Amino acid sequence: MELYKQGAESKIFTTTFSDRKAIVKERFSRQYRNKALDLSIRKERTKAEAKAILKCKQGGIATPVIYSLDLKNYIIIMEHINGQTVNDYLTNMNGTLDNNGKLTKLLTNIGAIIGKMHSLGVFHGDLTTSNVILKEDDTLVLIDFGLSHFNPSIEDKAVDLYVLERAFVSTHSYLSDLFSVIIDGYKSSYELDVQAVVNQYLNVRSRGRKRQMIG
């Protein structure tokens, strides 16, 4: 097994599972955390991730296939997705102009997938551009469901959009005007009361500390 990436809470290794390329996601023990806290966080997140991936897949959203789940060691073995993260894609574009509306299409699709996920009753909890993988055939795959849960409130859904916006704007500041395209995509696929979510998202957005308050 080869270490592929170390995130904030897990190590990702590449391997093969029954001749297929796979990744091993291990929520390893964090030495900086209190032991009891560490165990409960690792357990809860491993469970949440497996459940959300399954539910999304059943609902027709592209997520990695889970090959094996080990709740004792907090390990999930899943399909290796070939592609690059949307974060990398946007960084590599590095400010070049949108060619033939490809970027607009990508952002609309991201919004549409989130809308669909919310319609299925899944809250992601950590939506960043690093957690959406773009495959070569332009399919988008959602990953990293460790902070997810089911039956989100309107507030939760709004927070998902807000977290994405923040990650989007802080790393790709030159694209900040384009976030509205993601919201348009979201509106196209969300099946419940879209306006309620969008209004709440505007509320959440205005909440950050020490913002200018007008009126």
Added chain:
Amino acid sequence: MVISIGFEGSANKLAIGIVKDGEVLANCRRTYISPPGEGFLPRETAKHHQDNIVLLLKETIETSGIRLEQIDIVCFTKGPGIGTCLTGVAAVARTLAQLWNKPLIPVNHCIAHIEMGRLITGSDNPTVLYVSGGNTQVIAYSGKYYRIFGETIDIAVGNCLDRFARVLKLSNDPSPGYNIEQMAKNGKKFLKLPYVVKGMDVSFSGILSYIEEKAPSLLSSGEYTPEDLCFSLQETIFAMLIETTERAMSHCQSKEVLIVGGVGCNERLQDMMKIMCEERNAVLYATDERFCIDNGVMIAHTGALMHNSGYKTTWENTFCTQRFRTDEVEVTWRS
């Protein structure tokens, strides 16, 4: 060469510092300490600042060993902070700038913390964790701005600690957070508290309500000691901070962390951050209470950076504001 004097009084610390091209000549401070069980109130804190500022100014000038006419620029905290405290200190800075006929530079308090941390530790382009009584932000520099990756969506981490110290009636001398830190060292039994991370953002108000409500019965039944509760609270909220900092590092592929702000002198927080950094081959930069806690030098230093990069402002723009975000300031002195 610029000799810069900085005035800071956005919260309960009144501080004046003098700096000459990054060399600290004087760093003087008076802290307003409220009785146990109480926080500091705006009116009384502002009164403290007004009563002390002239004496503190004399002390600072004497410590620095310079003559008044050697001072080139006067800097003060424009915000964010408590309105009455900011305006009182700014009035003094404005008067002196006119009296001495020197440029007056309004400085963002949060940016000053970051620049001071960079100066003292020599870190180049760190991911910054800014933690204090009024602020909790994870910051990274990109394209002329310090961008906020994650922040608290309600109260600041220091405010959460301070308010819990009031529940336990701990002394506010030298600071409630310091006393919690000392108590926590003797805590053993961990109480599971809510752990609230939303993407890169954190929330503390729910945790505070939870522990405030539970504390009286847990303590009176003898199930937990005050030390255990301090320990549990620190372990939980610091783990949240480390995790969000690490998320930001992972997202920007950064290999440096800088901790600034008053809570940044907590040694347990520094230890936890250090362990996290070692686990991912990153480097931790932290400072001690002289520069973590609000000080005048950071205002003087940041003002000098602004001045040297050609910053000028009109007299009408030297006002104060309680709301002044880190990501509003164009960083003209960095490439």
